[in-house]
Amino acid sequence: MRYASTGATTGVQWGSVGDVPVPGDYDGDRKADMAVFRPSNGTWYVRYSSTGASRAVQWGNASDLTVPGDFDADGLADFAVFRPANGVWYIWYSRNGVTTAVQWGSAIDKPVAGDYDGDGRTDLAVFRPSNGVWYLRYSATGATAGIQWGNSADFPILSRID
Numbered sequence: 001m002r003y004a005s006t007g008a009t010t011g012v013q014w015g016s017v018g019d020v021p022v023p024g025d026y027d028g029d030r031k032a033d034m035a036v037f038r039p040s041n042g043t044w045y046v047r048y049s050s051t052g053a054s055r056a057v058q059w060g061n062a063s064d065l066t067v068p069g070d071f072d073a074d075g076l077a078d079f080a081v082f083r084p085a086n087g088v089w090y091i092w093y094s095r096n097g098v099t100t101a102v103q104w105g106s107a108i109d110k111p112v113a114g115d116y117d118g119d120g121r122t123d124l125a126v127f128r129p130s131n132g133v134w135y136l137r138y139s140a141t142g143a144t145a146g147i148q149w150g151n152s153a154d155f156p157i158l159s160r161i162d
Contacts, residue, residue: 012034012047014034014036014045014047015034015036015038015045016036016038018038018039018040019036019037019038019039019045020036020037020038020039020066021035021036022035022036022037022044022066022068023035023068024068024069024077025070025075025076025077026046026048026055026076026077026094027048027049027050027051027076028050028074028075028076029048029049029050030075031049031050032049033046033047033048033049033077034046034047034049035047035068037060037066037081039060039061039062039064040062041058042058042059042060042061042062042064043056043057043058043059044056044057044058044059044060044079057079057092059079059081059090059092060079060081060090061083063083063084063085064081064082064083064090065081065082065083065084065110065111066080066081067080067081067082067089067111067113068080069113069114069115069122070115070120070121070122071091071093071121071122071139072093072095072121073119073120073121074093074094074095076094076095077094078091078092078093078094078122079091079092079094080092080113080122082105082109082111082126084105084106084107084108084109085107086103087103087104087105087106087107087109088101088102088103088104089101089102089103089104089105089111089124102124102137104124104126104135104137105124105126105135106126106128108128108129108130109126109127109128109135110126110127110128110129110155110156111125111126112125112126112127112134112156112158113125113158114158116136116138117138117139117140117141118140119139119140121139121140122139123136123137123138123139124136124137124139125137127150127154127156129150129152129154129155130152131148131152132148132149132150132151132152132154133146133147133148133149133150134146134147134149134150134156
């Protein structure tokens with residue numbers, strides 16, 4: 001890891017072979033925390049940047065796709081997975097431990113969660129490679145949209161915009 005403020009670098013062992021990186025601001029200090037999802041046991045392992053403390057949360061299974069984001073606009077990344085088998089998003093809100101399940105997508109979709117309406121909350125969204133359409137569910141209004149942008153050879157890549 002390289003620190004932009006000082007240029008210093010450091011290496012930290014966090015995770016195992018087969019883990020999926022899921023960085024996010026899980027402690028609300030506006031810095032990305034090191035985090036991984038272990039498909040073999042469906043557990044998220046987070047190392048908080050503010051304290052160095054760690055936490056393990058079982059949320060998901062081996063077939064889930066991870067989609068951490070701030071789904072409730074509280075400044076904390078929430079644990080979330082998209083389950084292609086049933087097209088359901090399972091979200092665990094970090095602030096209070098409340099959970100929810102929302103059907104949005106299908107088995108062929110790729111989750112592309114992001115704040116598409118600018119309300120500070122991560123919106124549910126999927127990219128459907130078969131037709132190149134992005135299907136969005138806006139958190140501010142509950143409205144939905146299908147936007148043609150891409151084709152079956154494309155792979156969506158998201159970038160956070162602050």
